[in-house]
Amino acid sequence: MLKPRATLPLPRDWMRKRLSKLAAQMGDAAETTARNAGIAPGAVDRLIFVGGSSLMEVVEAEMRTRFPHAEGHRGAALTAIVEGLALSAGGGERG
Numbered sequence: 001m002l003k004p005r006a007t008l009p010l011p012r013d014w015m016r017k018r019l020s021k022l023a024a025q026m027g028d029a030a031e032t033t034a035r036n037a038g039i040a041p042g043a044v045d046r047l048i049f050v051g052g053s054s055l056m057e058v059v060e061a062e063m064r065t066r067f068p069h070a071e072g073h074r075g076a077a078l079t080a081i082v083e084g085l086a087l088s089a090g091g092g093e094r095g
Contacts, residue, residue, distance in 0.1 A: 015057075026062065031066055048073045048075055
């Protein structure tokens, strides 16, 4: 039986090793999406990480490798769409 509030450490290297293939698949999907929209990966200037797997180091590192000129932004899942629209409408300035 598990104790309430029990924790299990997941070492960073262990996580990276086991999730790297999935992160690469996510990177492939992101690049395909950009290309289908007519945007070269080098032209992407923002990556918005809003929760879930996007906040995992292995996923963020993969996306930063695929989109090297993009600035990373972290946002809350419930407000990410609004924040993205505000960034787009304001030319990237947040206020």
